[in-house]
Amino acid sequence: MITIDRLTKRFDRRAVLDELTLSIDAGDRIALIGSNGAGKTTLFRCLLGHYGHGGSVGFEGTSGKRRDARALARIAFVPQLPPPLRMPVGELLTFAEKGAGASRARMDEIAGKLGIDLDEVRRRPFYRLSGGQKQKILVTVALGRDADLMIFDEPAANLDPAARAVFIDLLAERRDASMLIASHRLEEVAPLVNRVIELDRGRVVLDDNLRDRLRAGDFRQALIVLSAPHAPLTQALEGWGFRSDATGTRFSGPVPSAETFRFLGLLARYGSLIEQMTLEQVPERVF
Numbered sequence: 001m002i003t004i005d006r007l008t009k010r011f012d013r014r015a016v017l018d019e020l021t022l023s024i025d026a027g028d029r030i031a032l033i034g035s036n037g038a039g040k041t042t043l044f045r046c047l048l049g050h051y052g053h054g055g056s057v058g059f060e061g062t063s064g065k066r067r068d069a070r071a072l073a074r075i076a077f078v079p080q081l082p083p084p085l086r087m088p089v090g091e092l093l094t095f096a097e098k099g100a101g102a103s104r105a106r107m108d109e110i111a112g113k114l115g116i117d118l119d120e121v122r123r124r125p126f127y128r129l130s131g132g133q134k135q136k137i138l139v140t141v142a143l144g145r146d147a148d149l150m151i152f153d154e155p156a157a158n159l160d161p162a163a164r165a166v167f168i169d170l171l172a173e174r175r176d177a178s179m180l181i182a183s184h185r186l187e188e189v190a191p192l193v194n195r196v197i198e199l200d201r202g203r204v205v206l207d208d209n210l211r212d213r214l215r216a217g218d219f220r221q222a223l224i225v226l227s228a229p230h231a232p233l234t235q236a237l238e239g240w241g242f243r244s245d246a247t248g249t250r251f252s253g254p255v256p257s258a259e260t261f262r263f264l265g266l267l268a269r270y271g272s273l274i275e276q277m278t279l280e281q282v283p284e285r286v287f
């Protein structure tokens, strides 16, 4: 989907991204972690064509450094710092609808879940909203449209705990898009992702992929029984490769042993729904 080859970005001759090589595949849901200044935002800005850079970023169907406008239009982005837009919120929503193909009904629904009343803020200039309100509007716009890739840069940093929980559920429900989420709270986004990439001083120092672990064959077999069908948890479990029976309440699938705590973290979010759970070590194959 996106191939990044020896991407280098310098500010004042200092390499902030240093020959970074990475490929992002369709279906990847990536947590991008790394300490302050590691280069996460700079990587996003290079991907989005906001900065010139060395090396290449190739989008599927394009090559080299060229940014194809159609490829960029398929990316939804929520920045770490909301832009100081003077336009009223209503105008921003209309722009999202007409210019970026967002659905008004979907935006209304998402905003409602996040706890922001669009009618109430419609006439207010965007830059006068609180930090959390701005983030809710930007998340609403991003999730209100179809996208192949969603890039979130610390998207929940300003959200209150209730909105953070809703936001994580909304992401878990979105199985159609690949995601790249920069976060300092790995434990919060871990249940959503199938890949964790760590940057340090502009280089990839960890690339941990769930699919590789499953292929390696070291896993536990899990059985989960829910008290009632539940769409967000179903989608999250399907993201782990689980299958359900016809009732939509009984799930089974493999959990890589090294991912057990991450998996339990997911289940803990929905503890009250879980009626039964077993997690059995699969005996090692004897050759």
Ligand SMILES: Nc1ncnc2c1ncn2[C@@H]1O[C@H](COP(=O)(O)OP(=O)(O)OP(=O)(O)O)[C@@H](O)[C@H]1O
Pocket (backbone or CB within 6 Å): 011, 012, 016, 034, 035, 036, 037, 038, 039, 040, 041, 042, 043, 080
């Ligand atoms: N426009 C700029 N001009 C000069 N230096 C910059 C610029 N943007 C970023 N930097 C520097 O590049 C480095 C990487 O910054 P970046 O914002 O990409 O880090 P980050 O991993 O997103 O950090 P954080 O977790 O704090 O958000 C930092 O040292 C920062 O000071």
